[in-house]
Amino acid sequence: MAFTGVGLGLRRPHMEQVAALDAAPVPFWEIAPENVVGQGGTRHRLVMGILERDAVLTHGLSMSMGGFDAWAPEVLDRLVAFLKATGTPWHSEHLCWSSFGGAHTHELLPMPFTREAARHAIARVKALQAKLPVPFLLENISYYAALGQPEMSERDFLLEVLEGADCGWLLDINNVYVNSVNHGFDPKVWLTGMPLHRVAQMHIAGHTWQEAEGVLLDTHGAPVVDPVVDLMAWVLPRIGRPVPVLLERDHEIPDLAVLLAERERLQSAYEGALTGVLHA
Numbered sequence: 457m458a459f460t461g462v463g464l465g466l467r468r469p470h471m472e473q474v475a476a477l478d479a480a481p482v483p484f485w486e487i488a489p490e491n492v493v494g495q496g497g498t499r500h501r502l503v504m505g506i507l508e509r510d511a512v513l514t515h516g517l518s519m520s521m522g523g524f525d526a527w528a529p530e531v532l533d534r535l536v537a538f539l540k541a542t543g544t545p546w547h548s549e550h551l552c553w554s555s556f557g558g559a560h561t562h563e564l565l566p567m568p569f570t571r572e573a574a575r576h577a578i579a580r581v582k583a584l585q586a587k588l589p590v591p592f593l594l595e596n597i598s599y600y601a602a603l604g605q606p607e608m609s610e611r612d613f614l615l616e617v618l619e620g621a622d623c624g625w626l627l628d629i630n631n632v633y634v635n636s637v638n639h640g641f642d643p644k645v646w647l648t649g650m651p652l653h654r655v656a657q658m659h660i661a662g663h664t665w666q667e668a669e670g671v672l673l674d675t676h677g678a679p680v681v682d683p684v685v686d687l688m689a690w691v692l693p694r695i696g697r698p699v700p701v702l703l704e705r706d707h708e709i710p711d712l713a714v715l716l717a718e719r720e721r722l723q724s725a726y727e728g729a730l731t732g733v734l735h736a
């Protein structure tokens with residue numbers, strides 16, 4: 457199955473409605489295993505029904521790729537079984553840490569931008585990749601402050617880990633934009649020279665301006681703004697392949713019809729950006 461076009465993150469408030477449809481309303485969904493694996497009841501039954509009908513990509517939230525907590529064998533076994541059940545062509549996680557000493561923060565926290573931390577993340581990615589039945593992608597995160605004494609930029613840290621781990625890249629274009637505003641750089645310059653051949657999937661989302669702090673917050677709680685759509689359209693032909701783009705919405709979740717209309721808008725921009733590439 458070819459994954460292309462703009463898909464949607466499957467969210468709890470929409471599951472019943474989606475499961476009742478005659479056909480998939482999107483090219484593909486993205487599902488977090490954490491929201492399904494080990495969960496019984498209605499939600500599990502609905503997701504399993506959707507999996508049988510629709511194309512699904514998986515995206516993990518809790519493996520803390522930059523952290524130190526070991527992954528329990530039963531957690532890995534359940535993840536592998538879920539990935540096989542979905543038929544996902546790859547699995548992704550963020551380049552961040554989110555747990556420590558067994559306590560989950562439910563935050564995507566930046567790693568120190570140091571060579572030692574890069575080596576640590578590379579080893580964790582390689583260890584997880586060795587356990588998974590599909591290729592692994594790392595996602596770039598948004599961050600608001602660098603930890604400790606950085607030895608390199610966030611961009612160069614990401615680059616070092618992607619190259620060292622030799623893994624795929626889930627390019628979150630909204631995260632690049634949010635960081636560019638908060639840290640004052642040109643996102644197109646940031647992207648130029650990055651290993652776009654590693655991009656297998658993109659994320660796009662909305663953010664929120666926080667007036668009191670003067671920062672953009674990566675809330676996934678608003679429609680995608682035009683500059684982020686434009687950045688997606690700018691990078692797609694440079695990737696040179698119709699990689700799938702996933703619209704994330706995690707807060708202030710509107711009716712499914714509203715998200716489907718936003719998806720249509722993004723799909724038009726996507727096809728416009730790839731006109732020359734798709735028909736070459």
Ligand SMILES: [Fe+2]
Binds near residue numbers: 595628659660704
């Ligand atoms: Fe993302």
